[in-house]
Amino acid sequence: MSTEVRVPTLGESVTEATVATWFKKPGDAVAVDEMLCELETDKVTVEVPSPVAGTLSEVIAAEGETVGVGALLAHIAEGAAAAKPAAAPAPEKAPEEAKEAEPAPSAPKGDDAPSARKLMAENNIAPDSVTGTGRDGRVMKGDVLAALVAQTSPSAPAAAPAPKPAAPRQASAEDAPREERVKMSRLRQTIARRLKEAQNTAAMLTTYNEVDMTAVMDLRNQYKDLFEKKHGVKLGFMSFFTKACAHALAEVPEVNAEIDGDSVIYKRYVHMGVAVGTPNGLVVPVVRDADSKSFAQIEKDIAGYGRKAREGKLSIDDMQGGTFTISNGGVYGSLMSSPILNPPQSGILGMHKIQDRPVAINGQVVIRPMMYLALSYDHRIVDGQGAVIFLVRVKEALEDPRRLLMDL
Template sequence: MSTWFKKPGDKVAVDEMICELETDKVTVEVPSPVAGTLLEIIATEGQTVAPNALLAQIAQGDSADSNEMRPTTISGAKLNEGQSDMSGKAVDVMVPTLGESVTEATVATWFKKVGDQVAQDEMLCELETDKVSVEVPSPVAGVLAEILAPEGATIDAKAKLAIITEGAAGAVSAPAAAPAAAAAAPAAAAPADAGRSDVEDAPSAKKAMAEAGISRDAVTGSGRDGRAMKEDVARATAAPAAAPAASVAPTPAVAPRAPSSAADAAREERVKMTRLRATIARRLKDAQNTAAMLTTYNEVDMKAIMDLRNEYKDAFEKKHKVKLGFMSFFVKACNHALKEVPEVNAEIDGGDIIYKNYVNMGVAVGTPNGLVVPVVRDADQLSFADIEKQIGELGARARDGKLTMNDMQGGTFTISNGGVYGSLMSSPILNPPQSGILGMHKIQDRPVVVGGQIVIRPMMYLALSYDHRIVDGKGAVTFLVRVKEALEDPRRLLMDL
């Protein structure tokens, strides 16, 4: 709302201008639909309203005191023929299903702004939950009439995100205003930049700037009042680097912890943790505080698997259309060991122990946003090829941020491969409520004794972290020895030995 020309109690004539609205394109005057008395102003000056919002009520008739007068509502349903036709049905955009254990989410990025045309199933915004990022598609084709949950807002799992006017036409700039806007752009650039300190950039843009390591001065905001959006950061990152702006460092965020010196403060950067990262931190600490966690180690000679893989990898890929990796051997070996030591595949629930007569194998995957653990369901029933295909698909979806809640839930045991990053040995942390996690590590040639002779073999350290409340030391060592035996002699898997 920009200006009200009338106040409650004033007489108004038919088509008399009673208020003025400002949009991001044009200024629109709102006429009175009837003659009468302005009873109530619903939308006050300075308030942001949707195209279908109620602006005021007018009592039709000669006197505002008459009991026979019929109140007439005034809305901004149709702002301007050149702006948008918002006369369609209003459709709510709700938070999609997030999963049984997820009760809230954070609005990360809006891809559309109010007044934009949207197609059915076109992505409107992105939500961040404790586990995954979720894209929200438009339920209908029309115009985005109102955004109810702005970027950075924490919302309930059943919240309303926006309102779409179904079938409405999208915003179109008035032709007459285009030349004036183009002429005014250079003159307006300086004041906009000058007042940019009062404009809050999109949280997604701040995050992208922090990840890209670029300053706010290098980004030209395309949002309202020069607000930086995520796509602006992408453009700035892709563009050739501009000449360095002297030695001016970005102003550090205000922090509770004071830096050791002014020089250090100029080189520090404070970025809010994403919901995923915060959840990872909380869950890992909870695992340490709750479980009686212990780790046992062993090492495995990988020569037999490497020879078998080299012999059959081409035929395997030709038949199954997927590469034969090491992970399927480890999943098979763990399935074999879990049958003998079922407590490693169990969990504690209050005063009960729940034994799982199936194996849903969690496979830890590193992503740009943090570690996630998608689940290969019924892994004990799958072939080598099925395991490789599912792990490949889940890994690709994890890196692209396309995992669903169903992909992340229900794991009974986890394998984490730190070897892909070069880790020689580590102690993995449990993924609650699971009672065991196997850590794989780097394959490294080492001298070992075989048959009384010192030979060079490709060796890998294995680590099993387990919950000592449910798994005894004997069970943990037995599990790890069975995994070692199956990997060093894969024929044991065929013979179920």
């Protein structure tokens, strides 16, 4: 009995994905819920598990292919006995005449690296003309680049038509082996599109301030051990910033709003997006109802999202519905930057590196741990006055955290 494996529902507004990686190949035995392949959408990666135990008998959608929701990915022959049919095709290649008629490397050509297939197509190179150095003769990108260099070398026939598509690259052919062309992932394409969309659509402006982190750091150092012992999570800075922003958003609600056509939608709740860097790009999981959550719950949510991001297990639901975003470039050492809006949101706060600097307090120059803050906002609905007030309220709450407890 054969079972179909199809593309699962990918989430709201997501209709297609790219087959990123197959973890199994035809003939491999699979267990129930064992991962078969990984799909890459414009927001997250989605793992596709096996619905039954058996043998992967056929892969329909190869790596690099774009597939829609419900599209057929593979067939699985159910049951322990399914392994036998999977091995059946092998005898077809056993006779000597079959070996002579079909070159040995032809079988693995379908398994060539996606980047190699793309490069061969771009340069009109026949797959059979490239010697693969990968496992089982698989053609890798380096093999194609080497073939390109060989085509453009002086020893190549002058009249050969094959080098013509690569003519624009001949001037830098010697550099080709040291370059790598990789198709942008769907996530990276979406990041690029959305950030450019924000620049083209919003009247984006950034205002700056700085905050003395002494009070927050002292409070954190005083209670971090008790906090972790009671709540099972470390006390970081993000919970302070999340609560400070939530308080400021209540006073300046237009920063927590969005434009929809000729209307402005004011959100009477705070779903705080927290920008997280991953190997695949920047993602923004959302701490829902952050305005009504405790410090401990916020820290737990953020820690959980951090683990899921590192493991590539963030879901689309984890990243939808944000009303405001905090981006912490300080963890990478950034001293100052202007964050770009996360559409359709109207505000994003940039945190930066905490650095000891001399400041004047009560007429005296002292050394304090200072952080620059940057608020980028959509000037179409947020006036400069409102943006400045918002940032001042965040600064006040962080420099005197007691204000957060008394809702001041």
